[in-house]
Amino acid sequence: MQWTEKTRRIKNWLVVVAILIAVAALLASRYLVRDLQREEQGKMEVWAKAMEALNQEDEMTYLMLVTQVMESNNTIPVIVLDSKDQVMDYRNIDDTTSVREYAMRMKQSGNVIRIELDGDYQQVCYDESIMLKRLTYYPYWALAIVMVFALVAVFAILAAKRAEQNKVWVGLSKETAHQLGTPISSLMAWVEVLKESYPNDALIPEMAKDVKRLERIAERFSKIGSLPEPVETSMNEVLDRVIEYMDKRTSQKISIKGHYPDHAVMVRINASLFEWVIENLCKNAVDAMEGGAGKIDLWLLEEDDIVAVEVVDTGKGIKKKDIKNVFRPGFTTKKRGWGLGLSLAKRIVEEYHKGHIYVKSSEQGRGTTFRIELKKA
Template sequence: MIKQWLNWRTLLAFIAIIIVSGTIWYSQYLANKIAIDETRRVESWVEAQRTIMQAPDEANLNLAIKISSENEDIPIIETNEKDSITNNYLNLDTIKVKEDAGYLLHKLKEFKRLHAPIVMVLTKSPYTANKYYYGKSKLQSQVRYYPIVQLIIVTLFIIVTIIAQQTTYRSRQNQLWVGMAKETAHQLGTPVTSLKGWIEVLKEIPGTESINPELVKDVNRLELITDRFGKIGSQPQLEERNIISQLQYMVDYMKKRASNRVEFRLDTEGKPEIAAMISPPLFDWVIENLLKNALDAMEGQGKIEVHVAEAPAKITIDVTDSGKGISKANIANVFKPGFTTKKRGWGLGLTLTKRIMKQYHKGDIFIKWSEVGKGTTFRIELVRQN
């Protein structure tokens, strides 16, 4: 279990979490230091205002004026002792102040949530005072928002890395599939050609008349299989065909090779023809794989129904069997290479089927329904191509 989690994705996510966590902590540390410094600056600014307001005319106000004028980034709003806004404010959007009557009141509410006011008592009796509410400088806001920006950047980095890895993996997998298929077609080609030659020889030998037709069928079958493997890796030429005729041919073909205790049914909703762009050899391969799997799942008896329906945008083909069904734990794995519940087999049939539908026909195939002990429905979707 631990080894399954110890991979490059987990390591990458762990490093990203450390980077983001460290950045957030340090950014908050800096933001808090800036906030403390800004509070001191506002206190100094208020004290400078007090000095300017209360000092005699002959006093030297250079330092107070300098401190008062140096605040160019911390927004401040002055109110009286009753929290009524005066005309004295600093570092706010003057255009919004003029155009929006509620702008100052909105900012005042915001500043009240951030800090307690700094109070300048003017007279004790009667009590009069100015209160100074202040907000965050642009620098403090930028420092606080910086971790969010970095989090987005790190997330994008992880996404791009994962996509690149998946693309590389798919590319290598495609090369493996293509190489295996081409080699299989090549290896089959030589003995098939030789068998065709021997059939011609047998035709000249008396007493082989009943054998030759069956041999021809088998050799033609081998040629079809070779042709199917040869088309893997290259873009096949799609042709407009009647889907119902193709399905009827495959149902009849499998029916002859199945037990008489298996019932086959093709439901076309009364339509004699539904046209679609397909590669006939590869499409037949898909249907053959589904029907073979259905027969294996029923173990020699049951019912197989093929239902075809069309819509303006797509054609759907449902292949339903009354077999043993697929458990929920295995549904997500049925199209993965090497997965099989059979005692024999490589677990490549449904993987090739998925590839043929998605890569060559721009369609899809998936499990629409399955229940253990009741059966399974595979759905094929063919997108109509204008």
């Protein structure tokens, strides 16, 4: 199993654990709110009984104690109505202009205690205290804040990790280019010697092309990590060079063809790096054919202010579940592969050329289409 798959599973488990913790926190706060509601309801019953005792006061009633119980309520909104729903008294109400409407809402929600009097009755309507209301919403606000901080932390960690990986790849690329420099220079010298010694040998010019090719590869590696200067270039010529290079190094059972407009399509790119992107897509297409026959078509399209390059192959295709992962560093379906080609291709297209690369379509057993979009020069 690829390490990206393992990483994704670990992330999924972490998300599940986080959700379970959040649910547990919400349940715990819910139980706490329920207990407070019961406590407040009990207080209101005591308050109602105090009012009833005050209304039925006689010489045996401790008027001072009753009054103290009533005045001790400083948090719970209370409205006292008579039997005709007229307001008699209220406490802890800020907006006094709609006290009766507020009492009616309390009654509809069932927060009312009836006090029986001599042939009449009163109604004590109450609501949740401000503290209880705040406590009800507090867990959600707390979880939202925790989630925001968690997301910021995750993005910061991922950004730091990505920056560290980038530094590693940049250092490796530049060191590779440096190490290739000396043997390439030596090979170029030896090719010149061979040309002088065997001027009629047809293989020596091909060797010279391969050495030149190595020089271009070293140049590409040296540019990783820096912003290459884009130059107005004919995309037709770029694709022609890729086709010429791939055609000589691919099985005769695989045909590679280009389909261009009649005129030169100009774009601002770094030709060396962009050629590498197209080559990488073509090599992946060849690998997808698994040694069988097939074809690769390079389509150059102009759409308004967009220049698009589509690489269409007749390979085995990509599984739907893998399409979203093909550009992830380390993801590969090959037995021997590092999973870096498409990741670097995406970086070259999107970071260096401000374009877009994606899988336009893929069907198993029929092939895949990669599409690159760039702005016109």
